[in-house]
Amino acid sequence: MTMTMTNTMKSSAFSYNYAIICRVPRSFADRGVTSNPIDYQRARDEQAQLVDVLRKCSLNIIELEDDEDYKDCCCVEDCAVIIGGTALITRPGLKVRQGETKEIRRVLKNDLKLRIQEINDGSATLDGGDVLFTGKEIFVGIGKNTNEQGAQAVAEAFPEYVVVPLYMEKTKALHLKSLCSMAGRQVIAISSSQCGMEIYKQIKMQAQFSYELLKLDSDAAANMIYVNGHLIHRTRDEIPDVCWSVLDEKILNPRHHTSITELEKARVTLSSLVLLIHKEKRARKLVSNLQDQDMDRYATIKTLK
Secondary structure (H helix, E strand, O other): OOOOOOOOOOOOOOOOOEEEEEOOOHHHHHHOEOOEOOOHHHHHHHHHHHHHHHHHOOOEEEEEOOOOOOOOOOOHHHHEEEEOOEEEEOEOOOHHHHHHHHHHHHHHHHHOOOEEEOOOOOOOOEOHHHEEEOOOEEEEEEOOOOOHHHHHHHHHHOOOOEEEEEEOOOOOOOOHHHOEEEEEOOEEEEEOOHHHHHHHHHHHHHOOOOOEEEEEOOHHHHOOEEEOOEEEEOOOOOOOHHHHHHHHHHOOOOEEEOOOOOHHHHOOOOHHHOEEEOOOOOOOOOOOOOOOOOOHHHOOOOOOO
8 A cells, every 4th residue: 555645855855954963972882792892982983083074064063962871872863763844753662772862852852943753652663773764755664673653653754755664574684774775866775685685675666766776795885874965984994895896986976984893893883873954044052062072644654565
């Protein structure tokens, strides 16, 4: 069944002026394992490098204080889905993470003055990392942390877009965006791993619009950030040379690369570290101190056969 919603591409798609990040807490180091421990300071340094790259892409950085009670609080992408002036506050699949949304909600509502949508279905779970906005439609990965009720919440929050669920039971990926992401206005980068190809087949079958699907030879390479006409991806040391060659050949936009080898030990991806916002009017008193501190409500989702 196809949703009855109209689909109007927003002119602001992939155009952002703010990025929210949250400092890596010291408790993040507990996410490591004995055989591969996490170096907290190195993880913080990697985050700072990413912030520098985001600034080069014309973004104002809003930095949130770390919260030691939430080891994963630096993964802000999971806390909200933001399209245009609307922010849907998520309900992360892991209950221990659900408190992370409180500060994100406050900033989005009180400081940035976005229109806030809440999830009303108590059975719904939704991680922002499972939501891929293409500028034309929204893919939602149904898997470990997001269920069909969560995808329904996305459909209700953004009735102007078709919402297409992609089922991830056959994959071991933590999130949909662990396997695919936007690499351009009509370009989806996707891992050619077995898990990635499962999602590739579903996109080919279910997408309502046409895209160039850019196959890359690793999951890490397929997760990137497309913002303001720039593409941010992992460094040459972190992704196979063949992936680098594909990017050289296919991507004409300015590119930036940054390392997250330490953060990745806890299955963190580039996109998970950032919440991107398009805000028409500047909010006041939003200054980063990182450098100083070293369809309508009853819409239904499209279902797969």
